[in-house]
Structures are given as structure tokens and as C-alpha cells.
Amino acid sequence: VWSQCTCRNRCHNSGTIIGPHGPAYRTTITGFTAGWLNYHAEGARVGSRSPENPNRPPRSDLMAVLQFFPPSSPIVSARLHPVVLFNICDCYVRRPDQADRVIGTLLGSVSDGVVEIKNSYAVPHNESADQVALDVEYHRNMYLSHLKVNPKEVLVGWFSTGFGVSGGSSLIHDFYVKELKDSVKDLKDAQNSVPPLHLTVDTGFRNGEASIKAYVSVNLSLGDRPLAAQFQEIPLDLRMIEAERVGFDILKTTVVDKLPNDLEGMEASMERLYALIDDIYKYVDDVVEGRAALDNDIGRFLADALASVPKISPAAFDKVFNDKIQDNLALVYLSSLIRAQLGVAEKLNTAAQIL
Amino acid sequence: MANTMARSFLQAVSSSEEVAPPLRVVQMEGLAVLKIIKHCNEFSPALVTGQLLGLDVGSVLEVTNCFPFPIREEDEEIEADGANYQLEMMRCLREVNVDNNTIGWYQSTLLGSFQTVELIETFMNYQENIRRCVCIIYDPSRSSQGALALKALKLTDSFMDLHRKNNFTGEKLREKKLSWVDIFEEIPIKISNSALISAFMTELEPESPVAQCDYDRLKLSTAPYMERNLEFLIDCMEDLSSEQNKFQYYYRSLSRQQAQQQAWLQKRRVENMARKAAGEEPLPEEDPSNSIFKPIPEPSHLDSYLITNQISNYCNQINGVAGQNFSRLYIMKALHEN
Numbered sequence: 001v002w003s004q005c006t007c008r009n010r011c012h013n014s015g016t017i018i019g020p021h022g023p024a025y026r027t028t029i030t031g032f033t034a035g036w037l038n039y040h041a042e043g044a045r046v047g048s049r050s051p052e053n054p055n056r057p058p059r060s061d062l063m064a065v066l067q068f069f070p071p072s073s074p075i076v077s078a079r080l081h082p083v084v085l086f087n088i089c090d091c092y093v094r095r096p097d098q099a100d101r102v103i104g105t106l107l108g109s110v111s112d113g114v115v116e117i118k119n120s121y122a123v124p125h126n127e128s129a130d131q132v133a134l135d136v137e138y139h140r141n142m143y144l145s146h147l148k149v150n151p152k153e154v155l156v157g158w159f160s161t162g163f164g165v166s167g168g169s170s171l172i173h174d175f176y177v178k179e180l181k182d183s184v185k186d187l188k189d190a191q192n193s194v195p196p197l198h199l200t201v202d203t204g205f206r207n208g209e210a211s212i213k214a215y216v217s218v219n220l221s222l223g224d225r226p227l228a229a230q231f232q233e234i235p236l237d238l239r240m241i242e243a244e245r246v247g248f249d250i251l252k253t254t255v256v257d258k259l260p261n262d263l264e265g266m267e268a269s270m271e272r273l274y275a276l277i278d279d280i281y282k283y284v285d286d287v288v289e290g291r292a293a294l295d296n297d298i299g300r301f302l303a304d305a306l307a308s309v310p311k312i313s314p315a316a317f318d319k320v321f322n323d324k325i326q327d328n329l330a331l332v333y334l335s336s337l338i339r340a341q342l343g344v345a346e347k348l349n350t351a352a353q354i355l
Numbered sequence: 356m357a358n359t360m361a362r363s364f365l366q367a368v369s370s371s372e373e374v375a376p377p378l379r380v381v382q383m384e385g386l387a388v389l390k391i392i393k394h395c396n397e398f399s400p401a402l403v404t405g406q407l408l409g410l411d412v413g414s415v416l417e418v419t420n421c422f423p424f425p426i427r428e429e430d431e432e433i434e435a436d437g438a439n440y441q442l443e444m445m446r447c448l449r450e451v452n453v454d455n456n457t458i459g460w461y462q463s464t465l466l467g468s469f470q471t472v473e474l475i476e477t478f479m480n481y482q483e484n485i486r487r488c489v490c491i492i493y494d495p496s497r498s499s500q501g502a503l504a505l506k507a508l509k510l511t512d513s514f515m516d517l518h519r520k521n522n523f524t525g526e527k528l529r530e531k532k533l534s535w536v537d538i539f540e541e542i543p544i545k546i547s548n549s550a551l552i553s554a555f556m557t558e559l560e561p562e563s564p565v566a567q568c569d570y571d572r573l574k575l576s577t578a579p580y581m582e583r584n585l586e587f588l589i590d591c592m593e594d595l596s597s598e599q600n601k602f603q604y605y606y607r608s609l610s611r612q613q614a615q616q617q618a619w620l621q622k623r624r625v626e627n628m629a630r631k632a633a634g635e636e637p638l639p640e641e642d643p644s645n646s647i648f649k650p651i652p653e654p655s656h657l658d659s660y661l662i663t664n665q666i667s668n669y670c671n672q673i674n675g676v677a678g679q680n681f682s683r684l685y686i687m688k689a690l691h692e693n
Contacts, residue, residue, distance in 0.1 A: 094452040210558040335670035
């Protein structure tokens with residue numbers, strides 16, 4: 001039988017208590033959060049020890065019980081869409097002269113612990129040595145406007161250009177934590193336990209390479225006193241499938257004079273396929289003649305690829321092939337016929353009237 | 356000599372107002388292209404629109420940014436909302452130094468069926484406020500075949516003049532030698548990227564030489580796409596034949612009216628001769644109150660022109676895909692023989 005609840009203001013249940021109970025003693029170890037346990041007779045918290053558990057802690061309301069929960073952020077990784085990167089670079093190029101970095105909001109969606117960053121917009125801000133000012137009205141207005149177009153893209157975090165995370169960043173991050181909670185209250189969403197993401201894009205190429213990193217913030221605190229916020233990096237998936245669809249040749253160079261049409265694109269793809277087949281030939285030759293090391297995995301992949309060509313007898317294949325060719329020829333003939341018809345119809349319609 | 360000199364001086368003075376060089380190329384930023392693709396793909400198969408922002412420089416129209424429009428419900432009060440949204444977005448974008456200049460709009464289309472009267476009307480609306488505007492059409496279904504289906508369209512000047520006078524009779528069209536190919540003018544698109552983003556893209560390009568667009572292009576099954584194309588083509592042909600029927604009806608009624616007029620005139624003449632013989636006043640040879648003299652309105656050619664445009668578009672697409680199919684089939688054949 002435990003003594004009566006000693007927490008002064010927050011406990012609304014003064015029934016029998018069976019364990020240490022109170023607002024104090026929340027200790028954190030990096031990456032893990034120790035939960036403080038709140039045993040009321042009615043409901044035990046998830047993860048806490050149940051009243052029936054014989055291994056109850058000894059009686060003392062001064063003890064801090066450490067329990068290891070998994071990391072409090074359910075975010076496992078993030079995926080970046082190329083539009084966001086283009087937008088960030090464009091905003092950076094257009095920034096006002098006195099700012100040396102750009103910050104803005106990230107929009108997207110979360111599913112299964114993977115955050116998909118789909119859209120973004122820059123937010124004007126002022127930064128000096130000791131304080132940071134952000135245009136909150138602007139952020140909220142743009143957020144509402146974007147929601148009008150696509151209500152499924154919600155706030156998932158914020159970005160900043162520049163390498164690494166600075167002191168001002170943590171203040172901005174706190175602001176976004178609060179914003180996320182507010183916006184989630186509006187949307188009544190179930191993903192209210194997802195903290196915001198912080199993305200840094202190094203436009204200065206400080207390490208000589210493009211470093212785009214995503215961070216999640218974890219609070220470090222000792223007892224009641226918050227010590228610091230630690231920004232932990234999470235894996236970022238930069239495979240840009242949409243950019244691949246458009247074609248990296250178009251997006252890579254500074255000027256593209258002409259968009260390739262159907263047949264030119266086809267030609268480029270065929271050349272690439274041919275190059276791939278050539279590579280495979282050379283590799284197999286090398287392996288057979290002992291010039292290159294044998295790799296079983298690659299061999300198995302090759303065997304699978306070759307086996308996926310369907311086995312059809314030559315007669316059947318010829319028939320299918322000819323049928324397809326005839327279908328396509330019929331379509332081309334039809335379209336030429338229609339064009340001729342169009343020419344004739346037009347002449348008839350605007351011909352001189354019968355007078 | 357002096358005459359020509361004087362005239363050229365006067366001409367030079369009078370033409371001090373700037374004559375805009377003809378629009379030759381539309382230059383788009385990679386950012387705008389990706390945004391358009393993202394917006395259209397997200398909402399396909401619904402048709403969406405958005406605004407283009409950029410600069411008008413000489414004979415090049417640069418598109419540097421764009422923003423999407425929300426899908427408008429059929430509600431009266433949301434009209435004002437739409438205008439507010441646009442103003443709000445433009446204001447916010449200006450604060451971050453984005454070009455605040457509207458130079459046109461973009462829209463998505465389904466299999467290329469975008470030549471409608473609404474398009475022309477939107478063009479005329481835009482043309483009143485902006486000197487040069489362009490419409491970018493993106494086709495998500497064709498892009499899934501591997502080609503980047505972006506088109507920049509503009510109305511030709513001669514067509515715009517005619518439309519302003521709202522006069523689409525056969526004579527006018529023959530006079531101006533305006534045929535259905537002259538309504539829309541397609542402008543080539545150039546794509547430009549800033550150096551920063553090109554550095555990023557070069558870094559992030561994946562190692563493998565084959566990309567997603569190649570997978571899309573080398574797919575063998577194009578039957579659904581062709582089938583839909585043919586369906587639309589057949590529908591359009593039916594529309595075209597109904598338009599032709601309208602014209603035939605008009606010509607027939609016109610010739611019938613002519614015959615009636617002749618007959619009536621003949622009768623009048625005979626009557627007049629009789630009257631002259633009897634010494635009375637001859638009746639007038641025209642009678643505007645008679646209904647057979649009422650001119651029959653000629654049906655407008657605009658619809659048939661638009662339909663013809665659509666049909667030719669479908670035909671082009673079919674040709675393109677059939678060409679690709681041939682190449683793919685021959686690749687399969689070569690692969691099979693080996």
C-alpha cells in the first residue's frame with residue numbers, strides 16, 4: 001500500500017496508488033528515453049510494469065526508474081523528391097544579398113516511419129549573431145495556400161542551406177515543433193507523434209561534394225533541466241526516380257536546346273541497352289578466360305535475365321511477330337487515310353458557294 | 356530620291372513604338388518543368404491547371420517558376436477565392452524574389468484532346484492583359500511511354516484578329532488563307548538550369564547507365580494506350596461527320612432558298628408585265644418582308660477546325676507510337692534469334 005499521491009497539481013485521481021508517481025525524475029540517455037512510470041490502479045501505461053508483476057520496484061518515491069523505450073521518434077528514414085532540391089537551389093540563388101542562408105518549410109507525407117518530402121517553399125527570415133526572426137505570417141499563409149491545392153501534403157519539417165546545424169537552427173527547430181503540433185491539431189491527424197525533420201543542403205559544397213542530410217532532434221535533459229537538443233542524422237534516400245523519368249541529360253546541363261521527340265528518345269534508349277549488352281559480353285568473356293574474378297551473384301543474375309526471355313517455338317514467334325507488325329501497319333495506314341480525309345473535308349467546307 | 360528619303364525618315368519616326376520580335380523559343384527552367392510534371396501526375400486523370408511566371412526577353416519567353424491552381428468546384432462564391440489565392444501566391448512569391456510576372460498558364464491533358472473553345476477563350480482573356488502569353492500543355496499519359504510530352508502553344512496573330520471580329524464565314528477564311536493548321540502555333544521549348552542545380556544533379560546521377568525513362572520506353576505493351584487513342588479518334592470522327600452534315604444542310608437550304616428567290620422573282624416579273632400592259636404601277640422586284648429573302652446564317656467553321664486539329668494530333672500520336680512499336684518488335688526478334 002503506497003502513500004497518497006504527492007504530486008500537487010497534476011494528479012486528478014487520488015485513489016489508491018501503487019507505485020512511484022510524480023512529475024520528477026525523467027532521465028534521458030542518448031537515443032533512449034526513460035519513461036517515468038505512473039501507476040494508477042485503473043490504467044497502467046504501456047511499457048510500465050503491471051501491478052501483478054512481482055518485480056515491482058521497492059517502495060520509495062524518490063527512485064528514478066529507468067526503462068528503455070525505443071527511440072522516441074518513429075521516423076526511420078526520409079525520401080527526397082527532386083522538385084524540393086530544385087526549389088531549394090532556386091531559392092538560394094534568389095536570396096536577398098544580406099542573407100547567407102535560406103530557410104523554409106518542407107511539406108510531404110509520412111507512412112510507416114518513412115517521411116516523403118514532396119514540396120517546399122522558402123520563408124523570409126533575419127538572422128544575426130544572437131537572434132533569429134522568422135516571418136510566421138508568411139509561413140502560415142503559404143501553408144494554407146499549398147493546402148488548398150493539395151490537402152494531403154502536410155508540414156513535415158524545415159530546410160536550411162549551409163553545412164551542419166548551427167545554434168540558430170535549434171531555435172528555428174523549436175518553432176517548427178510547435179507549428180507541427182498546431183497544424184496537426186487542425187487536421188486531427190493520427191500522426192501527431194511524428195516530430196519535424198530538419199534538412200540541410202550544402203550549397204557551398206564545402207567538402208567538395210554535395211552533402212544533403214536529414215536530421216531529427218532528440219532532447220537531452222537531466223532531471224527537469226533541458227540540456228541540449230541533439231540532432232541525429234537519419235538515412236536519406238536520394239534516388240530521384242522522377243528526375244530519371246525526365247532524363248538526367250535534360251536536368252544536368254545548363255542549356256538543352258531541344259526536347260527529344262519519340263524516335264530520338266527511342267534511339268537513345270536503344271543505344272544504352274546496346275552498351276549494357278556489350279558490357280555483359282565483355283564481362284562474361286573476361287570471366288571465361290580467367291581475366292576477371294568470378295562472382296556467383298552476377299552469374300545468377302545473368303542466368304535469371306536470360307531465362308526470362310520466353311521460350312516460344314520459331315513458328316509461333318513468327319506468327320505473333322507478323323501479327324503485331326500488321327496491326328501497327330494497319331494503324332499507320334488508318335492515320336494516313338484520316339489525314340487525307342481531313343484535307344478533302346477542309347477543301348469542301350470552305351469551297352466557293354453555289355451561286 | 357528625296358521622296359523615298361523623306362518617307363523613310365517619317366517611317367523611322369513613326370515606328371518608334373516597339374515592335375515585338377516574333378516569339379521563337381520558350382525557355383523553361385528545370386524547376387518549372389518538374390513542378391508541372393509533379394502537379395499533373397498527382398492529379399491525373401483529372402485535368403489541372405496552374406500559372407506560369409517568368410520574363411519576356413526579346414524573342415525568348417523565359418519560364419522561371421510556376422504554381423498550381425486548386426481544383427475549382429462549380430460554386431459561385433469560390434470564384435473570388437480563386438482570385439484571392441492567385442493574388443496571395445503572387446505576393447508571397449515576390450517576397451522571396453521570384454519573378455512576379457505572369458506569362459501564361461499550363462494545363463494537363465488527356466491523350467492530347469486539348470484543342471477546345473475554352474482554350475481559345477482563355478487565350479483571348481490573357482492576351483488582353485499580357486502582350487505575350489503562352490500555354491504549356493503536358494500529357495501525363497504520353498509521358499508514361501517515356502517521352503517528355505511538353506508542348507508550348509500560342510494562337511497565331513491572324514487567327515486572333517479573326518476571332519476578335521468573330522467572323523468565321525467561309526469567305527473570310529478563304530480570304531486570309533487560314534486553314535486549320537493556322538490556329539495554333541507550336542513553339543519549341545528549351546530547358547535551362549542554373550549552375551548550382553546542375554552541379555547537384557551531376558553529383559546525384561546514379562551510376563547505372565540505364566534510367567527509368569529507358570524502362571518506360573522499352574516496354575512492349577502499348578496496346579491500352581493505342582486503344583484509348585483510337586477510341587478518342589473514332590469519337591472525333593463522328594463529331595467531324597456531324598459538322599460536315601451541318602454544312603451540307605446549310606448549302607442545301609441555301610440553294611433551295613436561291614431557287615425560291617428565282618421563282619418568286621420570275622412570278623413578279625410576269626406580274627409586272629401584265630400590270631404594264633394594263634397600265635398600272637409595276638410592283639417592286641424585291642420584298643424584304645418575305646421570308647425567303649431572309650439570309651440564312653452560315654454555321655461557324657471554328658468547331659470543325661478545332662476537331663480537325665484534334666484528329667490530326669491523335670494521328671500524329673498513333674504514328675509516333677507505331678514507329679516505336681516497330682523498333683521494339685525488331686529488337687525482340689533479334690533477341691529471340693540469338
